[in-house]
Amino acid sequence: MRSNELNGTPRHTPYHPKWYRTRVSTYWWLHQWSYLKFVLRELSSIFVAFFVLITLLQIRALSQGPQAYAEFQNWLRKPLLITLNAVSFFFVLFHTLTWFNLAPRALVVRVRGRRVPDTLIAATNYIAWLAISGIVAWLLLGG
DSSP: OOHHHHTTOOOOBTTBOOOOOOOOOTTGGGGSHHHHHHHHHHHHHHHHHHHHHHHHHHHHHHHTOHHHHHHHHHHHTSHHHHHHHHHHHHHHHHHHHHHHHHHHHHOOOEETTEEOOHHHHHHHHHHHHHHHHHHHHHHHTTO
8 A cells, every 4th residue: 555545545547537527616606596596595694684673773772861862873874884775675575575485495385285376375474564554554654
């Protein structure tokens, strides 16, 4: 045995060529829409967490009184935070839309032994979203 066979590294001979492996770019997911959409959906979770954090900070400011809430609102008026909130809004919207489209695959509903069509499950999610948004808008606008 040779020394490189003793330490566990395979040896290369002319009769045993190395396997050809194509190099994969770090950005392989940018070349196909379905992969890009998957990665963006996963990254959108960061923006969902950001919205949750902002909401919790807002509740905390509300609990500390009118002065603290006014300071919080002034803080939210900074251009950086306005931009970050706008970007976050679009990512949260993207996250919601992709989840509603994935819901029929994650939730299999059967009625009388037959599977409910995917479009019906997705449509139900969209209708519920619109109804709840309408109720919230009605309440916020002084309904």
